[in-house]
Amino acid sequence: MHRHVTYIFNHQGHLSRPRCATERSHYLNSPMLYAKITMFESGAKTVVFMCMCFVVVNTEDSITETHEVVMNAKYDFRFKWRIDEDNIFIEMSANTLGYVAIGFSPNGGMPGSDIVVGWVRNGQSYLSDRHAITYSKPEADTTGDYTLLYGHEDGGRTRIGFKRALNTCDDKDNIINADTIRVIWAVNSIDPEDSDDIMYHNTSRGVRSIIILDSQQTNFTFPKDYNYFEGFMPNVTVPDNSDTTYWCYSFAVPTFENPVHIFRAETIVQEGHESLVHHLLVYSCRSMNMNWSSNCFSPNMPTDLRNCDRLVYGWAIGAEPLNFPEHVGISLGKENDPTVYFIELHYDNPGLSPDFHDNSGVRFYYTSTLRQYEAGVWQFGELVSPFQAIPPKEQLFKTFGICYGDCTRQALDVNINGFFVFLHSHLAGRQMKLQHYRNGHLIEDVGRDDNYDFNLQDARVLQPERVFKPGDDFVVTCGYNTADRDSITKGGLGTKDEMCVAYIYYYPKQSNAGACQSVPDLNEFNSAFNIECDTAECIYARLSEMDPTLVREGLHNVSYNGKRNNYCRDLDYNNIPGVEFYKDFPAWFGENDRIEDQNDVCSPTGVTGSSISIMPPGSIMLIMLFLARTVILTMK
Known part of the structure; x- marks a missing residue:
């Protein structure tokens, strides 16, 4: 041997x-x-x-970064990175002549963070691999897992480039994976005398949530023949009598002499309204009702707009512009293509301020050079409904949205390729995953985030693209923390309500792939709590009178075991015939199902x-x- x-x-x-x-x-x-x-x-x-x-330190001057995030505007602190197989190449830079530092944090604070500090002193560059145990000077690692590539000071700016393995196998380093990662940063105006002289950063620090793996590249190249059109909210006075408002606005799609393809979608939030604009969805339809603006639940909404259900684009707080692959686009200008785009925008106004007048909106970039495939958007998860119920005082309570194979058989005419996945829940969300099953066996996690951040909801690139077939099953699992809540959290549209949904962008577009969702059946509540109710209001009134422990146990049984209502809908949100409505909780699903990585880089020798x-x-x-x-x- x-x-x-x-x-x-x-x-x-x-x-x-x-x-x-x-x-x-x-x-x-x-x-x-x-x-x-x-x-x-x-x-x-x-x-x-x-x-x-x-x-000898590598004499490179820069890395060929594919991603960039501005961590702080005051110091113009920039975090750039590139993934190369099992390694990540990073450049951190800021307007300082002292040190720059970043850390990969489990929760946004210093304790438990994996920290690297870099500086240039007398023309020599330095890098220190450290970890934080408490809110104090981080300790030096006994093993150096970061490789310094270069360091420069120029024009009052310090720039440090380095690399590390995604998994260093050092228990003092945090693994860089597909979860949302809280990246902390700090600067100081003075260089350390040596690696033990890391001075306190005072208030020159911060944190930002970043999706490092599966994120879109920032060095996007526009086609030479691109153009764009846009639609903005018409100076909407945001109501001050509710913390949650859904406002809808329709605007005309331009008339094109020849078909075009949309290749990029971007949300433009009015300056100063970053905390007000929570998320938006853009639907499409054929309608003559342009420039209609009102509360989305207005009884005066025109019928054709009420049926404007073909989802084109989704955005939530923290998301970047959506750039489609070079072979995929959204069609406009053909005979049956939409004439109207319809924005549904969620305003979050917890302070009930009367002073918000909003002009946020969307911009769509298009090209006359048609792409090979037309894209569609398919919605999965738990139906937004009060029958999604989460008990209070829970550290991690899970609910499930199941897409059954009998729906995907009706929805898909051919195999499709998924290229983006978008996960969405609200304030209590801590974990989310969309899993793909075939013949009762887990194929993969299409999207997974065990460190979900409500303030960063962005599309994740599926690379390589995923192939989905008629008859495949999908499950969206959401984990919620309600430790600070005293009452049951229901599914709903409000920020303090919850959602558990996922969207897949795919091609080629299918006419029946609109939504595939489920929710616990009302009678499961009656059975679990030995009550007789025919509305959600009745159910929650009865539960408010019960012992909290019994409520928790009953809701667990409803969520994990009970029969479900199965919603299988086409692009116009009509129910697809031939799909069974009442379904058992699937025997093939386990909440802890996971495909384990067989290539264990950390196996001991x-x-x-x-x-x-x-x-x-x-x-x-x-x-x-x-x-x-x-x-x-x-x-x-």
């Missing part, structure tokens, strides 16, 4: 062993020496090779029958200075 294990002696004489199965090179912050020992075990002999090496004695730092340095290569044969 042959084994090899690599150990690293750093410049301080400490021995460390990489925790990943693959060998990693450790770059120091300046040209220094390190010793690398590789042990080969074969039978009774152990052969140790030790090499003397100089490590054992060292059997061998011992390593750690020499004093001085001895190591003497050996490194005088020996270029030493071969030691040790007999057992």
